[in-house]
Amino acid sequence: MTSDRVDSARAGRLSRRPAREQDDASFPTVPEQNFQVRRITLIALLVAAIVLPFVYVAAMAFADLRSREADATDLALRTVRVAEEHALKVFDMNETLNSRIVELTDGLDDDGIRAREHTIHDKLRTMGGGYPQVASVSIFGQQGALLVSSRLYPSPENSVGQRDDFVGIRDGNVLERVSKVMTGHVSGEQVFNMGVERQAPNGSFAGVVSIALRPSYFDAFYRELLGSSDATPIIMSLVRTDGAVLAHYPRGPREPTALASDSPFAEALRQGQRSGVVRMRSSFAGGNLIVAFRHVGSYPVYVLCGYRTSAIWAAWYKHLSVLVLSMFTPSIALWCVIWLSLRRLGAEEEAWQRWQAEASMRRSIESAYRQSRKMEALGRLVGSVAHDFNNLLMILSANVQIVRRRGVGGLERELSAMERALKSGQSLTRQLLGVARKQPLRTETLSLERWLPSCRELLRASLGAKVSLVINSGVDTWPVRVDVAELELALINVAVNARDAMANGGRFTVRASNVVFRHEDGFPLTGEFVQLSLEDTGGGMAPDVLARAFEPLFTTKPKGMGTGLGLPQVFAFCEGSGGLAAIDSAIGAGTSVRLYLPRASTEPHTAGPAEALATESGVPQGLRVLLVEDNEEVAAGTEALLQMMGHQVTCVFNADTALHVLDDARAKRASTGEPLPFDLVLSDIHMPGKMNGIDLAEAVLRFDPQLPVILVTGYAEELDRARHANVRVLSKPFDIGLLEQLLETIQHDAVQTNNDAATHPADT
Numbered sequence: 041m042t043s044d045r046v047d048s049a050r051a052g053r054l055s056r057r058p059a060r061e062q063d064d065a066s067f068p069t070v071p072e073q074n075f076q077v078r079r080i081t082l083i084a085l086l087v088a089a090i091v092l093p094f095v096y097v098a099a100m101a102f103a104d105l106r107s108r109e110a111d112a113t114d115l116a117l118r119t120v121r122v123a124e125e126h127a128l129k130v131f132d133m134n135e136t137l138n139s140r141i142v143e144l145t146d147g148l149d150d151d152g153i154r155a156r157e158h159t160i161h162d163k164l165r166t167m168g169g170g171y172p173q174v175a176s177v178s179i180f181g182q183q184g185a186l187l188v189s190s191r192l193y194p195s196p197e198n199s200v201g202q203r204d205d206f207v208g209i210r211d212g213n214v215l216e217r218v219s220k221v222m223t224g225h226v227s228g229e230q231v232f233n234m235g236v237e238r239q240a241p242n243g244s245f246a247g248v249v250s251i252a253l254r255p256s257y258f259d260a261f262y263r264e265l266l267g268s269s270d271a272t273p274i275i276m277s278l279v280r281t282d283g284a285v286l287a288h289y290p291r292g293p294r295e296p297t298a299l300a301s302d303s304p305f306a307e308a309l310r311q312g313q314r315s316g317v318v319r320m321r322s323s324f325a326g327g328n329l330i331v332a333f334r335h336v337g338s339y340p341v342y343v344l345c346g347y348r349t350s351a352i353w354a355a356w357y358k359h360l361s362v363l364v365l366s367m368f369t370p371s372i373a374l375w376c377v378i379w380l381s382l383r384r385l386g387a388e389e390e391a392w393q394r395w396q397a398e399a400s401m402r403r404s405i406e407s408a409y410r411q412s413r414k415m416e417a418l419g420r421l422v423g424s425v426a427h428d429f430n431n432l433l434m435i436l437s438a439n440v441q442i443v444r445r446r447g448v449g450g451l452e453r454e455l456s457a458m459e460r461a462l463k464s465g466q467s468l469t470r471q472l473l474g475v476a477r478k479q480p481l482r483t484e485t486l487s488l489e490r491w492l493p494s495c496r497e498l499l500r501a502s503l504g505a506k507v508s509l510v511i512n513s514g515v516d517t518w519p520v521r522v523d524v525a526e527l528e529l530a531l532i533n534v535a536v537n538a539r540d541a542m543a544n545g546g547r548f549t550v551r552a553s554n555v556v557f558r559h560e561d562g563f564p565l566t567g568e569f570v571q572l573s574l575e576d577t578g579g580g581m582a583p584d585v586l587a588r589a590f591e592p593l594f595t596t597k598p599k600g601m602g603t604g605l606g607l608p609q610v611f612a613f614c615e616g617s618g619g620l621a622a623i624d625s626a627i628g629a630g631t632s633v634r635l636y637l638p639r640a641s642t643e644p645h646t647a648g649p650a651e652a653l654a655t656e657s658g659v660p661q662g663l664r665v666l667l668v669e670d671n672e673e674v675a676a677g678t679e680a681l682l683q684m685m686g687h688q689v690t691c692v693f694n695a696d697t698a699l700h701v702l703d704d705a706r707a708k709r710a711s712t713g714e715p716l717p718f719d720l721v722l723s724d725i726h727m728p729g730k731m732n733g734i735d736l737a738e739a740v741l742r743f744d745p746q747l748p749v750i751l752v753t754g755y756a757e758e759l760d761r762a763r764h765a766n767v768r769v770l771s772k773p774f775d776i777g778l779l780e781q782l783l784e785t786i787q788h789d790a791v792q793t794n795n796d797a798a799t800h801p802a803d804t
Contacts, residue, residue, distance in 0.1 A: 093367040096376040100363055103379050105356050109330065112347040113317055116274070116332035119265065120345035123276060124334040126261060130173055131218075131234065131339050134251050137167055138236040141177065141249045147241060150181040157188050157195065164190035173257035175224060175231045179238075180206060180248045186225075187247070198225050200248075209235050209248050215340045220284045221297075224252050231255070232286050258287035273351030275325055277344040281309055286341070294323070305331060305344070322346065431671045437462055438677025441776045445684045483617070485644040486524060488552045488570060489517045495531060499550070502535040506545035507576075514552040520570050521640040526613045533606035534574045534633050540597065541578025541631065549575045555636070565620055568639040575632045581625040589623050610635070662686035663787055668698040668723035668736065678722075685780060695723065695731035699739055706743055716744065720786055725753040737767045748786050750779075 144163060145153055153160060160179070168177040168190045177190040184201025200206045208216020219233040235250035255278075262276035266289070278287040283299035283306055299305060304318040314335040321328050329346035336343060440458050443451065492513040499509055531550075538548045551573040557563040581589065588594045590611040607623075610633065614621040618638045625631040665687050669675035672693070679689045692698045698721070705716050721740055725733035737749045749767040768782060 097360075097363055097367050099376045099379065101356070101360050104359055104363075105352075108352045108356055109349075112273075112330055112349075112352055113332065116330060116345040116347045117317065119274065119276070120332040120334050120343050122265060123262065123278075123343045123345065124336055127258070127278060127336045127341065127343050128339075130253075131336060131341070133171070134174075134234045134253070135236075137174075137177070137251060138234070138249050140167065141179065142236060142238055145179060145238060145249075149240070149246065150185070150187060153179060153181070153187045158193060160188045161190065161193040161195075164188060168251065173253050175229060175252040175254050178250045178252070180250065182245065182247050184248075196225075200225075205233055205235055205250070206248055209237050210245050215281060218280060218286070218339060218341055220280070221255055221286055229254065255287040259289045259291065262287070262289035273348040275322075275329070275346045275348070277346070279342050279344060281340045281342065305333060308333070309342075319349075431674050433462060435671075435673040435677050437776060438674070438681050442677065442680050442684065445681075483521050483523055485519050485521050485640045485642050486527070487517070487519050487644045488572065489513045489515070490644075491524075492550060492552060495528065498528070499531060499535050499548070502532050503539045503548055507539055507542050508545075508547045510547060510549040512549070512551045514554070516554075517552045518554050518568065518570050518639040519642070519644050520617075520637040521642075522617050522637055523613070526609075526616075530610040530613050530635065531574070533610055537606060538574070538576035538578060538631070541576055541580075546577035546630075548577075549573070551575070554639075565636060569619060569636045570639060572635040572637065573632060574635070575630060577630045580627045580629050580631055581623075582627060586623060586625050589625075590621070607633075662688060663719040663783060663790070664688045664717060665690070666698060666701065666718045666721045666723075667691045668693075668695060668721065668727070668733065670694055670724065670727040674724075681776060682722075682783075685783065687783065690718070694727050694729040695733060695736035696729045698723065698736055699731065702740060702743075716747065718747070719790060720783070721747065721749045723749070723751055725751055741766070748789075750782065 141164065144160065148156070164177045164179075168174040175191075178186060178195075179188040180200055181187050184199045184203070184206050186195050186198040186200070189195040203219075205216045205219035207213075217235060219235070221230055221232045223229070224231045231252035231254060233250045233252050235248045238246040238249055240246040258278050266272045266274050266276065272290070276287075276289045277285055277296070279285050279299060283301060283303075285296045285298060288296055304320045308316055308318055315333060317330065317332050319328065320331055325346060325348065328349040330349060330352075331344055331346045333342050333344045335341075436458065440455055440462070444455060490513075492511055496509065496511060499511075503509060535548060538546075542548075551571075553571050553573075554568070555571045556568050557566050559566050585596055590607050607621075611621045614635050614637065619636040621636070622634050623631065624634075662685060665682055667675060667679055667682070667689050669678060669691070670693050675691050675693070679691050682689045690701070692701060702716075702718075702721075705718070708714060709716060721736070723733040723736055727733060731739075733751050733753070737751055740747055740749055750770060751767055752770045770779065770782070
């Protein structure tokens with residue numbers, strides 16, 4: 041399973057990289073003398089074959105044995121494919137029948153079903169009576185009591201509350217959806233059950249709907265498939281994933297109940313293989329077998345087709361005897377030479393394919409490097425635009441707050457429209473910074489198993505009424521460390537794209553699972569990751585569209601319907617989190633977006649209740665704020681807001697000037713003993729001059745560690761450095777209310793410090 045995901049994920053990642061044509065002459069060619077050596081070798085083998093006939097006999101016998109084994113393997117594969125399709129149809133029909141019965145009893149508790157037993161019994165008999173494989177259909181209550189049976193009315197008193205399949209379905213064990221073979225209490229014959237859970241209106245376990253299937257039905261089908269002869273070298277089995285045998289043909293004196301847990305087939309299941317071929321020894325088959333197996337859909341069942349190697353050896357001995365009688369015939373020598381030459385050509389073809397794969401990988405790496413450089417340049421451009429746009433949003437936000445605080449009447453509708461536009465602009469800026477890899481990430485450890493179900497309503501709102509939503513958060517899914525807001529935005533972006541791809545409705549599936557990538561897998565990542573699969577049943581993407589899916593500003597939607605920033609944000613978020621995003625899609629086959637997020641080293645924790653800030657009555661005058669902002673409009677709006685909050689503001693336009701002002705104040709304090717004229721420094725980070733805001737903050741804290749500093753930025757790399765400087769940080773664009781809250785906290789701390797100093801002057 042892991043290798044399948046690795047191959048598909050590699051294909052999805054590489055599908056968007058444009059291939060670069062290269063001159064074949066730039067690659068080494070096969071030396072000419074190799075062909076000459078081959079010709080000399082073939083001539084020598086021809087002479088040796090004429091002189092030494094037994095060499096030819098051995099070679100031909102070996103080829104014949106391998107050919108018969110290959111034919112037997114091919115026959116087993118073709119036969120097991122037919123049997124798998126038949127079993128899938130049977131189980132799908134049973135799944136549909138189970139769903140219809142669940143719908144029939146929807147909303148009914150055990151007493152309600154017993155009250156309608158006669159009606160439900162008639163319907164069950166009608167539903168299951170037309171299928172030869174169905175022995176009976178039963179409905180069991182919450183504690184396992186038999187409520188209704190399609191075979192008997194009234195139903196006898198019987199309980200399966202302790203039976204493995206009932207307990208397994210109740211506990212969510214997928215394996216027990218298909219039970220082991222048993223003697224049915226109602227049908228009185230050998231059956232195995234296929235059951236599904238009934239749920240109460242509140243979603244709790246309400247019981248089981250079970251269909252009893254006849255193993256003899258499958259035996260009859262296998263007999264018809266293989267022919268009625270008892271001498272057939274092929275055996276057929278239907279087994280569960282734990283090795284329990286459900287059906288087997290041909291029957292013998294030793295009827296199998298389960299496959300050995302140490303068999304090659306069991307080992308293949310432990311490795312997660314859904315299909316394949318193994319060689320194994322079977323005690324009930326009386327010898328060695330070549331076994332082809334296939335997984336039946338999503339059910340915990342495999343179909344096995346075994347070919348007895350004893351039949352292969354018997355036919356091979358017969359052919360060998362004929363070969364020995366005619367070993368001196370010149371044609372036999374010729375056939376051996378041709379066979380050897382074909383073997384040689386096959387080896388050369390394999391070597392050529394390996395060389396081609398290495399050349400293709402080199403081209404892909406070069407293409408990925410060019411794509412990375414292009415994305416880096418585009419990121420710088422997008423980041424610069426987003427920074428300027430952030431300043432414009434700050435100007436508009438500040439002035440809207442000023443108008444609101446001045447209490448201008450009659451403008452509520454207009455101000456609300458401007459605030460909605462501000463939120464849209466902030467969202468767009470966040471996407472632009474995310475694409476540019478400059479969006480600050482507020483990472484935290486998150487359990488997807490607990491978090492994904494809480495996103496159901498959000499995803500439903502993004503998908504619309506026509507699209508059904510399926511969320512499978514997995515079991516024991518590893519925690520991840522991500523920015524929850526960015527992960528939420530990524531899910532919304534993919535969901536919106538899925539909704540647009542399924543205009544006539546469909547299904548959107550979210551699955552979480554653990555996956556481990558090793559270096560030998562050839563995947564771009566190594567280590568432990570959580571795979572978040574987002575799959576839709578839409579029309580899919582053409583190859584040219586798939587190749588550009590993660591390209592910023594690229595969109596196939598009509599004008600005004602898309603920005604081309606959705607999937608690029610998803611890709612940037614995954615890479616920023618240390619993971620990877622990949623897409624698989626084809627016309628008519630839907631689209632699958634897979635997010636690979638690295639496993640977190642710590643477990644998620646639930647934060648305790650936040651401590652409420654003590655409110656102070658009679659707080660003195662506001663703070664004295666040194667505002668450092670190079671954009672005049674942003675500075676003017678922020679200064680006006682701070683003054684309306686009751687603070688005194690001194691504004692300078694770069695960090696160099698601010699440091700000069702603080703140095704003068706510090707010198708004055710040293711000579712006169714007067715305190716600093718500022719209670720707070722509020723500074724942007726990205727400014728012209730020799731110093732930026734972080735340099736200013738570090739300089740302030742060196743000469744006065746008690747002076748609060750608030751830095752404002754929109755760049756992720758600046759935000760990380762600012763946090764290491766041990767100062768308060770606001771990421772653009774921020775809510776003015778958040779700044780006001782922060783200032784109130786600083787003002788409260790200042791009042792508390794002054795009160796402590798007044799109470800304990802000796803300590804001061």
